[in-house]
Amino acid sequence: MDLTLIETMPLGDIDGDRTEQFLPLSVVRDRLARTWTLEDIPFTTGGPARYVRVRETGGRIGFITPLTHNFCETCNRVRVTCTGTLYMCLGQEDATDLRAPLRSSESDEPLYRAIEDAISRKPKGHDFAIGRLASTPAIGRHMSVTGG
Numbered sequence: 068m069d070l071t072l073i074e075t076m077p078l079g080d081i082d083g084d085r086t087e088q089f090l091p092l093s094v095v096r097d098r099l100a101r102t103w104t105l106e107d108i109p110f111t112t113g114g115p116a117r118y119v120r121v122r123e124t125g126g127r128i129g130f131i132t133p134l135t136h137n138f139c140e141t142c143n144r145v146r147v148t149c150t151g152t153l154y155m156c157l158g159q160e161d162a163t164d165l166r167a168p169l170r171s172s173e174s175d176e177p178l179y180r181a182i183e184d185a186i187s188r189k190p191k192g193h194d195f196a197i198g199r200l201a202s203t204p205a206i207g208r209h210m211s212v213t214g215g
């Protein structure tokens with residue numbers, strides 16, 4: 068059995084206290100390691116999970132740790148919504164409208180320029196924090212807006 072877990076992220080307004088849902092995966096890994104032998108492996112799906120092999124079972128566990136060990140330094144992802152908004156980072160508000168340049172000309176040049184300008188602004192990473200002092204979400208947008 069392969070498992071992938073993920074730390075809760077401060078995206079979108081929700082009811083309730085998010086700190087009650089946050090469990091650092093470093094803690095999960097430590098607890099699992101009391102019973103099982105976890106070996107880091109270079110396996111990748113191209114996504115953000117880091118994998119270990121469970122020696123005793125041969126199973127694979129993927130940890131997605133946006134808070135305790137973020138993976139922004141290797142991120143080359145952007146997302147386009149169905150309404151033509153290009154988000155350069157899930158953890159930041161900056162975005163570019165691609166509809167206007169797409170519709171402004173029969174040439175693709177305005178669209179290419181808009182994409183290149185947006186990519187040049189891709190941030191280095193998010194500013195997520197979960198704690199008693201961070202009572203509002205880092206980003207008001209829910210994951211479902213950008214897909215994912």
Ligand code: SF4
Nearest residue numbers: 139142156157158193
């Ligand atoms: S927070 Fe932004 S930079 Fe970090 S992995 Fe997500 S999309 Fe990439």
